[in-house]
Amino acid sequence: MESIIQGKAYVLGKNIDTDQIIPAEHLVYSLSNPEEVKMYGKYALSGVPPEQAGLPEGNVPFVPEGSYASPYSIIIAGPNFGCGSSREHAPFSLKVAGAKAIIAESYARIFYRNCVDGGFVIPYEASQPLNKLILTGDELSIDMKNNTVTNLTQNVTYQLRPLGSVVDIVQAGGIFEYARNNDLMAKSEA
Amino acid sequence: MAQTITQKIFARAANRKFVDVGESVWLNVDVLLTHDVCGPPTFDIFKQEFGPDAKVWNPDKVVVLPDHYIFTANEHAHRNIDLLRQFAAEQELPNYYDVGTDRYRGVCHVALAEEGFNLPGTVLFGTDSHTCTSGAFGMFGTGIGNTDAAFILGTGKLWEKVPESMKFTFEGKMPEYLTAKDLILQILGDIGTDGATYRAMEFDGEAVYSLPMDERMTLCNMAIEAGGMNGIIAVDAVTEAFVKARTSKPYEIFHSDPDASYHSMYRYNVEQMEPVVAMPHSPDNRATVRSVAGTEITKSYIGSCTGGKLTDFMLAAKILKGRKVAVTTNIVPATVLVASQLETEMYEGQTLRRIFEEAGCNIALPSCAACLGGPADTVGRSVDNDLVVSTTNRNFPGRMGSKHAGVYLASPLTAAASAVTGKLTDPRDFL
Structure with missing residues (x-):
């Protein structure tokens, strides 16, 4: 897997719940039909109230009107990212829109698991409120080997928390790959 | 070593005597719940990963309760119901509750209780964050995504980190103007929407045990609103009467050890609380x-x-x-x-x-x-x-x-x- 993730930052506040990431009315689309999958890119983060979308200025849509992909590939957020509904459609939609990684102060459990086990986007934890320091549109570079993120626009580097015990699943690309590698896919005693 | 009720249920499901807070263990799953929004993508992943002709690990343990988008003209929503119906037929799932038939039940977490699927001491995973509702029955219930659910469909197992527990004790006699909703909203205001992230929320005290099962379910339902992995209330005579009226399946009752350790403890007197x-x-x-x-x-x-x-x-x-x-x-x-x-x-x-x-x-x-x-x-x-x-x-x-x-x-x-x-x-x- 690549060890550097580079891209533009999209900055959000705290408690971004999965209804804001992908509003419930869009959950009717297939996650496997390629034409319908595009809709998840189109509506990614469309539930965020406009004034809180793309901080610090706000009113910056994650996916431009009429588009199916986002120009931003690294999401920066405050605490409790992905709280609320368990919908895996949420990390899926971020991936479809083109996000590669999230750096939040903390995550809700189900969203975090979905990111890791589904291999959608890499959920890094910041050790300080980076959403107050990084601006939407800043060019960032995440060094996965050293657990750092460098803001190339502002020329400053921050430490990220190591991925910890889930690093093996992240590196495998998801729970199925991990389980196959480790001989864990046998059925349990039913 | 002293354990909480949640640890004991984890230990049972992991075939262990003791599990330690913070360790990740593989749990044998008693019931997997899904519905019309997350069922179809779960089944897709299952087929993709285990093969088009793969069979689920145990059809009796899979419960499919469509409930989200039922009374709508939306074509894509109708298609999702068709996909559930098709998978249930292919896999011969006895616990599919089809829309438009007399088997239709409605909201999954409430229907699980009505149908006798909630059994003390068991492990329930569901593709819905409010799966924690079932913790009212002295069992472990938590929400997961489609990928994890597909993994369970094929293997009957899932990894989970043993949570630390927080204890919320409600003393006093419930006033007539107060409900379980007021209790959980009080807690949420005190600890915040990430106040229990990755933790178990254990509810206890005479006021909790004075509540009917419906109200206990309301308390556990909103554990997820504090980020909790699960909410849980130990079994008493009210729980047992409810369960026995709906199923003859065996179950096991666990209680937290008196010297079990907690992340934190909160005490409330319901007589001093207000709506x-x-x-x-x-x-x-x-x-x-x-x-x-x-x-x-x-x-x-x-x-x-x-x-x-x-x-x-x-x-x-x-x-x-x-x-x-x-x-x-x-x-x-x-x-x-x-x-x-x-x-x-x-x-x-x-x-x-x-x-x-x-x-x-x-x-x-x-x-x-x-x-x-x-x-x-x-x-x-x-x-x-x-x-x-x-x-x-x-x-x-x-x-x-x-x-x-x-x-x-x-x-x-x-x-x-x-x-x-x-x-x-x-x-x-x-x-």
Whole structure:
């Protein structure tokens, strides 16, 4: 897997719940039909109230009107990212829109698991409120080997928390790959 | 070594005597629950990973309860039901509750209890964050995504980190104006929407054990609103009577050891508590109803897995009997059984249904409906700048439909009292 993730930052506040990431009315689309999958890119983060979308200025849509992909590939957020509904459609939609990684102060459990086990986007934890320091549109570079993120626009580097015990699943690309590698896919005693 | 009830259930499911907080263990799953929104993508992943002809690990342990987008003209929503039906037929799943037949039940978390799937000591995973509701039965229940659910479908197992526990003890005798919803909204205001992330929330105390199962389910239902992995209440005679009336399956009862260690302990005296709401736009944005009384609302909504059970409607009927609502008020029974109980259960000589009809409420068909907004034609969906008082569990921006609407989470008593005046109203004004 690549060890550097580079891209533009999209900055959000705290408690971004999965209804804001992908509003419930869009959950009717297939996650496997390629034409319908595009809709998840189109509506990614469309539930965020406009004034809180793309901080610090706000009113910056994650996916431009009429588009199916986002120009931003690294999401920066405050605490409790992905709280609320368990919908895996949420990390899926971020991936479809083109996000590669999230750096939040903390995550809700189900969203975090979905990111890791589904291999959608890499959920890094910041050790300080980076959403107050990084601006939407800043060019960032995440060094996965050293657990750092460098803001190339502002020329400053921050430490990220190591991925910890889930690093093996992240590196495998998801729970199925991990389980196959480790001989864990046998059925349990039913 | 002393363990909490959640640790003991983990140990049982991992074939161990003891599990330590923080370690990741593989659990054998007793029941996997899914519904119409997350079932189809789960089945897709299952086929992709285990092969087109793969069989689920144990058909008896898979429960499929469509409930989210049922009464809508949305074609994609209909297709999702077709996909459930097709998979259930292919896999010969005995526990599929098809839409449009007399097997249809309604909201999954309530139907699981009604159908006897909630068994003390067992492990339930579900593709819905409110799967924690079932913790009211002294069991472990938690929400997962489609990928994890597909993994369980093929293997019957899943890894999970043993959670630390937080203990919430409610002492005293429940006053008639207070409900389980007030208790959990109080906790949410105290610890915040990430106050229990990755932890178990254990509810205890004489006030909790005085509650019927419906109310205990409301408490556990909203553990996820604090980020909790699970909510849990140990089994007592009330639990056992409920379970035994619905199933003859065996179960195992666990209790926390007296010297088990906790992340933190909170104590409340219910006699000193008062009705509260969570104001827009977060379930932890607590205020006493008295302090915001008089705030104009445009709709009242009584429904969902947390607020659409028989007890919720019995409480609402106490206030709505002989009164008229001043704003659009939607009564959405969680399940077909609850809907039928509205016709048979009486309050002061009238059926609940009659009380609600005479008050001018709109009584909808059982499903998740507008709790999560849903397709554009969903009954009760918020529009424009609606201000809704609702017995549901979430009020993040846009949750009930319109991004510009605001939702006040409240008890059925508060939702009913506010429906009558058209303003946020403390139920004590009517009781």
